[in-house]
Amino acid sequence: MVKGTVPFDAAKAATAMHDISGVPDKYVTLFPQGTEHGAIADSEAAPKIWEAFDGFKALVQKLKDASLKAEAAAGEGEEAFKSAFGDMTKVCKDCHQSYRVKKQQ
Template sequence: MIIRTLIAATLIGAAGLAPALAADEPQVVRQDLMKKNGKDLGVLVKMVKGEAPFDAAQAQAALTEIHGVASEFGAYFPEGSETGFDTEAAPAIWSDRAGFDKAVAQFEADAKTAMDAAPADLDALKAVFGPLTKNCGACHETYRLKNS
């Protein structure tokens, strides 16, 4: 009886660890970071399009979080993480590492510029939003697999 209980506890414990281990995978972390960026960009897009009123505090919070993502994002593309976990990372990340690293550095610089600008009105937000999203689009064009 004790042995069965120990075996059951071990199996349940191992099953419980599987999701925690997957969350540490670079593919999972970078997908979570991009989801966070998508949420923050969504807040900004609504303001820029006039679908939501400009809110300086919300804009700054979104820009700060985007900069945080930009600061750590590049670290989650180590060799060996090219596949798995439904990654959308294009092979060009590893075949053109210098270009990818340059794009990530530009993303971080644009995000920092936007965050540091601390836009106080909609026009100021629009001024930093364009360069930031242009960078995102350019990186996705080259370094992200297209959805079929």
């Protein structure tokens, strides 16, 4: 939708953003202490998650805020949505760069 391959649909965009906004709450519980790097063989979760859990939680909250903003922006039209969506994907990238290690293929 953002790429313009399918027409903008405010309702669909809002639903998708709403789904994302529900995920961050789970993130915090998905990485409990004791599942540090190495404990789960094929995890890409960086050890830093547990070393700097407060920073990780802050990014989780940021994603939640950004996805809720994008959900609201969907009702304001395509341009507003694209901009809010772009902001949200920056949060995805921020967290992956800091807290995710790419597995060797």
